[in-house]
Amino acid sequence: MQSNPQNVTDYPNNNTCFLVWSFREGTATEKIKAVFRRVCALVINLNNSALDRFPDAKASCVMGIGYEAWLQLDLPRPLPKELKDFEAIKGDKHTAVATKGDLHFHIRADEKSLVYDMSAVISGFMKEIADCVVEVHGFRYWDSRSILGFVDGTENPHGTDRAHFAVIGEQDINYKGGSYLFVQKYLHNLEAWKLLSVEEQEKVIGRSKDNDIEMTDEVKPQNSHIALANIGDDFKVVRDNMPFGNVATNEMGTYFICYASTFTTVEKMLTNMFIGNPPGNYDRILDFSTAKTGTLFFVPPLDMLDDFSG
Numbered sequence: 001m002q003s004n005p006q007n008v009t010d011y012p013n014n015n016t017c018f019l020v021w022s023f024r025e026g027t028a029t030e031k032i033k034a035v036f037r038r039v040c041a042l043v044i045n046l047n048n049s050a051l052d053r054f055p056d057a058k059a060s061c062v063m064g065i066g067y068e069a070w071l072q073l074d075l076p077r078p079l080p081k082e083l084k085d086f087e088a089i090k091g092d093k094h095t096a097v098a099t100k101g102d103l104h105f106h107i108r109a110d111e112k113s114l115v116y117d118m119s120a121v122i123s124g125f126m127k128e129i130a131d132c133v134v135e136v137h138g139f140r141y142w143d144s145r146s147i148l149g150f151v152d153g154t155e156n157p158h159g160t161d162r163a164h165f166a167v168i169g170e171q172d173i174n175y176k177g178g179s180y181l182f183v184q185k186y187l188h189n190l191e192a193w194k195l196l197s198v199e200e201q202e203k204v205i206g207r208s209k210d211n212d213i214e215m216t217d218e219v220k221p222q223n224s225h226i227a228l229a230n231i232g233d234d235f236k237v238v239r240d241n242m243p244f245g246n247v248a249t250n251e252m253g254t255y256f257i258c259y260a261s262t263f264t265t266v267e268k269m270l271t272n273m274f275i276g277n278p279p280g281n282y283d284r285i286l287d288f289s290t291a292k293t294g295t296l297f298f299v300p301p302l303d304m305l306d307d308f309s310g
């Protein structure tokens with residue numbers, strides 16, 4: 001039974017590289033398939049090698065496959081039940097855009113050097129057949145804060161709950177041990193954000209800034225981020241967001257990334273945020289954050305990744 005997950009339940013580390021690759025048009029499918037087989041083997045090799053050489057580095061590489069890529073690579077049918085092209089979610093004011101991506105790599109380690117080496121070796125193979133459409137180098141900002149200054153990740157599932165919410169179980173027996181991976185690259189308007197008082201910023205998020213305490217339901221605004229993103233204790237995802245920033249170009253952002261046992265949960269959160277609940281009551285964090293990408297991938301379990309490596 002294929003059920004051992006890739007490292008989807010690992011905690012965010014100090015350094016991360018996110019890579020999205022799109023197969024280059026006109027490349028022969030046989031060549032794409034050959035490189036894909038090689039890269040599947042490489043991901044397994046990189047994880048094993050990092051664990052062996054740097055056991056305390058908490059290093060890992062997780063690979064996800066997009067819907068179009070799944071078809072082009074002739075991967076197993078029926079497909080994972082919820083794997084599809086992500087469709088944009090349009091609210092009156094803000095849109096969760098849908099963008100293309102065939103393979104996603106989520107590379108984590110405590111040391112940037114290890115992240116760099118793993119990214120470089122993967123890219124060495126991928127560039128034969130694909131273009132890198134997103135490359136984001138995320139870093140742990142102080143005590144796990146987003147670049148907006150608020151701690152990001154507090155209400156994530158912990159312990160065995162992580163696998164419960166991130167990994168597919170009996171509901172899709174062919175893909176037990178797999179996960180849905182959804183990513184968005186957000187850019188923040190930090191100038192506008194900094195014009196808000198700390199009290200106003202706290203109302204946008206729904207938590208205190210300094211010590212990360214959740215507001216009571218009586219005080220928490222209905223359009224705060226956590227009021228809309230929290231869709232109930234039975235519907236959670238494992239988030240591994242990382243901030244990134246380029247001070248010269250003023251590109252400051254959050255790479256939103258989550259692993260989920262069902263994509264419906266993510267869609268419900270996005271609908272609440274972008275369309276609003278009730279419709280029109282959208283997430284105020286979006287007035288300061290623009291989604292530039294949005295792509296769904298499927299993360300096959302380890303044994304399946306091994307099968308794909310040929």
Ligand code: HEM
Pocket residue numbers: 146148150151152153154155156184186205207225226229230231237254256266269270285289
């Ligand atoms: C602009 C990008 C985003 C930023 C900066 C951001 C930041 C935050 C922060 C600071 C928190 C509070 C601390 C915590 O519990 O983690 C939070 C909570 C949360 N966020 Fe986000 N987030 C972003 C996008 C998203 C998206 C796109 C989703 C879902 C698709 C999402 C889902 C959640 C959930 C489920 C919670 C926990 C709510 C709770 O149960 O209290 N976030 N986020």
